[in-house]
Amino acid sequence: xxxxxxxxxxxxxxxxxxxxxxxxxxxxxxxxxxxxxxxxxxxxxxxxxxxxxxxxxxxxxxxxxxxxxxxxxxxxxxxxxxxxxxxxxxxxxxxxxxxxxxxxxxxxxxxxxxxxxxxxxxxxxxxxxxxxxxxxxxxxxxxxxxxxxxxxxxxxxxxxxxxxxxxxxxxxxxxxxxxxxxxxxxxxxxxxxxxxxxxxxxxxxxxxxxxxxxxxxxxxxxxxxxxx
Amino acid sequence: xxxxxxxxxxxxxxxxxxxxxxxxxxxxxxxxxxxxxxxxxxxxxxxxxxxxxxxxxxxxxxxxxxxxxxxxxxxxxxxxxxxxxxxxxxxxxxxxxxxxxxxxxxxxxxxxxxxxxxxxxxxxxxxxxxxxxxxxxxxxxxxxxxxxxxxxxxxxxxxxxxxxxxxxxxxxxxxxxxxxxxxxxxxxxxxxxxxxxxxxxxxxxxxxxxxxxxxxxxxxxxxxxxxx
DNA sequence: AGATTGTCCTTCGTATACACTTTTCCCAGC
DNA sequence: GCTGGGAAAAGTGTATACGAAGGACAATCT
Numbered sequence: 001x002x003x004x005x006x007x008x009x010x011x012x013x014x015x016x017x018x019x020x021x022x023x024x025x026x027x028x029x030x031x032x033x034x035x036x037x038x039x040x041x042x043x044x045x046x047x048x049x050x051x052x053x054x055x056x057x058x059x060x061x062x063x064x065x066x067x068x069x070x071x072x073x074x075x076x077x078x079x080x081x082x083x084x085x086x087x088x089x090x091x092x093x094x095x096x097x098x099x100x101x102x103x104x105x106x107x108x109x110x111x112x113x114x115x116x117x118x119x120x121x122x123x124x125x126x127x128x129x130x131x132x133x134x135x136x137x138x139x140x141x142x143x144x145x146x147x148x149x150x151x152x153x154x155x156x157x158x159x160x161x162x163x164x165x166x167x168x169x170x171x172x173x174x175x176x177x178x179x180x181x182x183x184x185x186x187x188x189x190x191x192x193x194x195x196x197x198x199x200x201x202x203x204x205x206x207x208x209x210x211x212x213x214x215x216x217x218x219x220x221x222x223x224x225x226x227x228x
Numbered sequence: 229x230x231x232x233x234x235x236x237x238x239x240x241x242x243x244x245x246x247x248x249x250x251x252x253x254x255x256x257x258x259x260x261x262x263x264x265x266x267x268x269x270x271x272x273x274x275x276x277x278x279x280x281x282x283x284x285x286x287x288x289x290x291x292x293x294x295x296x297x298x299x300x301x302x303x304x305x306x307x308x309x310x311x312x313x314x315x316x317x318x319x320x321x322x323x324x325x326x327x328x329x330x331x332x333x334x335x336x337x338x339x340x341x342x343x344x345x346x347x348x349x350x351x352x353x354x355x356x357x358x359x360x361x362x363x364x365x366x367x368x369x370x371x372x373x374x375x376x377x378x379x380x381x382x383x384x385x386x387x388x389x390x391x392x393x394x395x396x397x398x399x400x401x402x403x404x405x406x407x408x409x410x411x412x413x414x415x416x417x418x419x420x421x422x423x424x425x426x427x428x429x430x431x432x433x434x435x436x437x438x439x440x441x442x443x444x445x446x447x448x449x450x451x452x453x454x455x456x
Numbered sequence: 457a458g459a460t461t462g463t464c465c466t467t468c469g470t471a472t473a474c475a476c477t478t479t480t481c482c483c484a485g486c
Numbered sequence: 487g488c489t490g491g492g493a494a495a496a497g498t499g500t501a502t503a504c505g506a507a508g509g510a511c512a513a514t515c516t
Contacts, residue, residue, distance in 0.1 A: 013300045013508085016469065017288065040497065051470050053281070056498095057288045060245065064292045072241045073477050073498055088380040091331075095323040103319075152316040158386055241477090243499065268466065279501045284468095301467055301508045 021058035029168040035080035090212040101204035102197035103150035249286040263308035318440040324387040329432035330425035331378035405442040
């Protein structure tokens with residue numbers, strides 16, 4: 001039943017539960033499973049062609065990550081981020097990514113900066129070509145890269161999780177803001193390259209503030225429908 | 229076998245996996261399971277008098293929370309925080325708790341402040357009586373309460389998780405610093421009561437900086453042995 | 457001695473069973 | 487037609503067993 005998955009990934013020692021978790025996260029972020037939707041274990045097991053056990057383990061982690069809510073004896077439902085938590089998420093992200101920008105500025109090697117510049121260039125091209133999907137990808141890649149350059153694994157993993165949630169809620173809105181966003185990205189990378197932590201932090205804050213404002217505008221009304 | 233647990237908590241619909249997770253966290257933080265120690269599923273199942281299933285689910289979440297490391301096909305071991313990650317943890321905590329202090333100052337009700345003052349008073353008493361264990365408890369309670377008052381669930385849950393890890397690594401050191409720490413706490417609560425977010429943030433930063441310095445001093449050498 | 461083999465331990469995934477709870481739905485009564 | 491009760495269905499929570507796969511470690515062979 002799960003042989004296709006097994007042959008493809010099992011050889012790399014990737015436990016099924018991790019594949020299920022990744023697939024579940026993706027499905028939720030993509031809107032395949034909408035907020036509030038009920039996720040019965042049997043159904044997920046069938047969807048992913050595995051037994052209940054890997055599904056259960058993946059669900060627990062997904063709960064810890066905030067993608068699903070599990071009610072005792074009632075099962076799991078896809079989490080429903082409220083507009084309140086959107087502002088809350090950005091408030092935390094702002095602090096975290098500002099710190100990341102500062103650390104990145106202080107610790108980045110020329111190679112790090114070169115990698116960022118490459119992403120910037122690719123982002124410019126994708127923007128020119130109106131390839132919004134790719135722009136969004138590169139957007140993520142840039143932010144994640146800065147997090148990684150910061151060299152703080154806690155910061156990195158927490159901010160990354162937060163970033164995933166932001167993407168989930170504002171997938172479309174974020175893509176539309178892309179062109180404007182890249183101008184800010186250039187400022188940010190310039191600041192990181194300068195090695196001036198203070199300046200990098202300011203650039204990150206400015207970027208996040210703008211993103212937050214844009215996201216909020218796009219949120220008017222429902223965000224659960226962002227997937228469709 | 230698990231009847232004692234069942235009768236006590238099962239009636240409250242608390243799944244075994246949650247009990248196991250809580251017990252596991254506590255055991256790790258208390259040093260009952262030392263960093264690097266191997267945690268086989270059978271052993272945990274026996275320790276907690278449950279079957280392997282709840283144990284497995286608890287382990288996955290514990291991994292997501294950073295308390296254990298799971299190697300595919302090799303099993304789980306208690307995580308070993310390195311000195312690098314200690315500084316990293318404090319760097320993130322500083323930003324997060326500073327934000328929490330600001331938000332708490334801006335949003336706290338008189339009742340919130342009263343609750344904090346009660347904790348402060350209890351902390352003073354415990355300090356006088358040299359009851360370091362209780363001081364540490366109240367210390368946690370105070371920080372957690374401020375997080376809660378901030379009204380930002382993301383901030384709260386992330387900072388709480390981080391706080392648990394700090395406690396894990398520096399259980400003893402934190403307790404020893406207790407008396408000095410409470411003077412800073414009073415400053416912090418005063419600032420929160422004033423409603424001045426800027427001031428509260430500064431107080432939180434000062435407190436965290438001092439705690440970080442103290443923790444680092446106490447860390448010299450090994451922290452894995454903190455439990456013993 | 458060093459490489460190889462073989463055994464054992466443990467995890468990983470599956471399957472099954474069953475108790476208990478929640479939900480659903482039908483039906484009688486108002 | 488609507489409400490309330492109660493049985494049936496659905497689903498979770500937990501336990502258990504089993505086979506497969508991988509790694510660790512010791513015994514064996516060259």
